[in-house]
Amino acid sequence: MFTVEKSGQGFGASVRGIDLRDELSAETVAALREAWLAHHVLAFPEQDLSDDDLERFTQYFGGFGDDPFIAPIAGRQHVIAISRRADEKAPLFAENWHSDWSFQAQPPAGTCLYGKVIPPVGGDTLFANQHAAFEALPTDKQAFYQSLTAIHSAAGAYAPEGTYGETDQATDRSMTIRPSAEARATHTHPLVRAHPETGRLGFFSTLGYIVGIEGMAQEEAIPLLRELAQWQGREAFQYRHRWEAGTLVMWDNRSVLHCATGGYEGHDRLLHRTTIAAFKAA
Numbered sequence: 001m002f003t004v005e006k007s008g009q010g011f012g013a014s015v016r017g018i019d020l021r022d023e024l025s026a027e028t029v030a031a032l033r034e035a036w037l038a039h040h041v042l043a044f045p046e047q048d049l050s051d052d053d054l055e056r057f058t059q060y061f062g063g064f065g066d067d068p069f070i071a072p073i074a075g076r077q078h079v080i081a082i083s084r085r086a087d088e089k090a091p092l093f094a095e096n097w098h099s100d101w102s103f104q105a106q107p108p109a110g111t112c113l114y115g116k117v118i119p120p121v122g123g124d125t126l127f128a129n130q131h132a133a134f135e136a137l138p139t140d141k142q143a144f145y146q147s148l149t150a151i152h153s154a155a156g157a158y159a160p161e162g163t164y165g166e167t168d169q170a171t172d173r174s175m176t177i178r179p180s181a182e183a184r185a186t187h188t189h190p191l192v193r194a195h196p197e198t199g200r201l202g203f204f205s206t207l208g209y210i211v212g213i214e215g216m217a218q219e220e221a222i223p224l225l226r227e228l229a230q231w232q233g234r235e236a237f238q239y240r241h242r243w244e245a246g247t248l249v250m251w252d253n254r255s256v257l258h259c260a261t262g263g264y265e266g267h268d269r270l271l272h273r274t275t276i277a278a279f280k281a282a
């Protein structure tokens, strides 16, 4: 059986003694799921995975989620490339805190990201534990945030006028992003949610994909969300993942935020990503 070693950073853990090229038994998958729910981010170092392996692993945890606005890699429906060339000048992708696709009606449970080409410096992924962010607040603030419903949308990122919209299409970005007017759709979710599997309360998503608060004027909602976002991403709640080629990381979008970081100019970076669909109770 595999071993789980805590990162020493408050959450996050490494899993060793398992070869993800092998088919996993139901017992092993259940034990990995338990570890994932406990640690929120699991890293599997020293793997040697094909896209078939990555897809098979993803399906053990609930099937594929729907990936809008980013084209899959050639020959695959469910694998996208997070890529950046050494000489690329386009702004970094995903440098803001977010929970993947939180604007969907059924946002994905998790994300798998497999390091293929990793720069010698920089390019860490940061995670922020949203249970810890919520639990560290005084009870009156917790109650206030629990009373709010967040409005989510992908417009700021993927609408034609968004960060990755028409202006971005003119850059030298290596990722194939497909902006669309459909990104302007909105869905609501409680700002503070009980985790669908553990029941633990935490903030779900943050300013960016959250574009407003139901029943609150924008002049009030945006400053409130901005101040909350500062709190949600505080260093005290963070785990910094330093990549190595051959590491697979899976994170729980329901309990953590994440963001990309730079610092690797002049080096290529390539990771393959799959999305784990929303949890359905048996």
Ligand code: SIN
Pocket: 082, 093, 094, 113, 123, 124, 125, 126, 258, 259, 260, 261, 273
């Ligand atoms: C992502 O948000 O999926 C990208 C994270 C990264 O590039 O580190």
